Amino acid sequence: MEQSFPGRDDRIEPPHKMAVLVDILGEEGVKPEDILAGSGIDPLQVRAPETRISARQLLAVCRNALRLSKDPGIAIKAGKRIHVTHFGLYGYALLSSPTPRDAIDFALKYRPLAASLVGLRFAEDAGAAVWELSDALSLGTDSALFRFVLEFQLGTLLSLHSDILGRPVNPVEIRTVYPAPPNAAEYEILLRCPVRFAQPRNELRFSHDWLEQKLAFANPITAALVRETCDQLLTELKASSGLAGTVFNILMERPGHFPDVEAVAGQLHMTSRTLRRKLQAQDTSYQSILTDVRKQLAIDYLRKTRMSTEDIAISLGFSDAANFRHAFKKWTGKTPGEFRAGIP
Incomplete structure (x- = not known):
């Protein structure tokens, strides 16, 4: 697998x-x-x-x-003891997000920093805000272990929503793919909403209204600063994890002369098709890793050297400084000059 x-x-x-x-x-x-x-x-x-x-x-x-x-409800109860403060900078960024949608976008983009045991997607559906939870580690949706980690995650999500909003928030419904367990009646007490079993997907459903709620600790400036640090942490994590990390390090060794995907695949003794498939299984791609490498190098050059924007552009393989400025603005929301000057 x-x-x-x-x-x-x-x-x-x-x-x-x-x-x-x-x-x-x-x-x-x-x-x-x-x-x-x-x-x-x-x-x-x-x-x-x-x-x-x-x-x-x-x-x-x-x-x-x-x-x-x-205790058959132990996983849910344990999850409800997890709070946003347990997640360090990732949690602090969630807490300071300007709006619920900003918090959702951040949670999904930087989720590897939370190292969850289940897959997570978000959608808006028929007046509901829906989290879909999946068996990302292939534990088997009918296994007792998957049920445990799913319930742990459901309890955690309920706790985090309340932390971020600054008050208790109850879902309108929870759905699970597994059939009703012997303690099914306890679920509605622990999860504070109706629970439907033997459904096509695992879902935590909230009223769409909560997407318009004001967050208790919203602070756009703090959120932007913490997100910048989380960018660095995510890049470092990719650089040390699995095949994506290996590709990242190969590209970092040749700044300005980045080998293409065929050359990298050859260095790893596989075809480019196999490399692309394996990277896709890690939810990434050669191009995405190359972008991360360029971004990381650009940040390092701006912070640690006096290289001009033109020289940085050349060293990263951009055709000219204007293209580099455009890319950097897209990556960070700032121009190279603003970033170097420390402008929030």
Whole structure:
């Protein structure tokens, strides 16, 4: 199976979700060592701010929670203990977003920074604002483990919506692909809305009205500054994750003389068609990675050197400075001069 970006073994996420599971299982009397068994993380590491974990490690703890807990609603309850402050700069950017739609756009674009265990899409449908959740890691939609991570995510989404709006917000309906479990009646209490089982898709549905709500901590200037940092974090993450990271690093080695996709594929001992297919499975492409490389180099040159705009344009392979200025404005919302001057 091709892995999506980031991969299961990329250690990119702080252990806050693990810590919540340790805490909530601890209230049932489960020892931290037992809930963390098989994850490669010990009770001290799960509290250390420098610890980073992979999706595979978090899944190991989810399996343990599923096996050890006597509470069938444990995943939803654990998810509702996750707050926007757990997500660092990613969460701060969400919190300061100017509008709900800005927050949605940010959440989807920078979602690799949150290292979620489920796929997520957003749509507006028949007067409803709809989050669709999918089995991104191919756990099997009929498996107990997928049900656990889905319910964990549903609880988390409810908590984050309330945090960002600054008040409780209830969905109008939740739909799941799996049939009604024995504790189906408890779902409506925990999720604060009607729940329909055995549906075509997993969906969290809100009234369309909440897209027009004012956000409690909206701050456009702060949002723009934090987003700039998240751009850097996302680029660094791509540079260290899977095949996309390998391609990123190959391109970074030849600034101004970037090899084309056929040359990169040859260096990796595969056809360009295979390379494109594998990158597509990571939700990216050669052209997207090349754009990230050019953007990162441009930012580094503007911040760390006195190179002129014309010289930077040439070093990045642009035909002239005007094309570079246009591209940089598209990437960052600022001209090279504004960026270098620190103008927000």
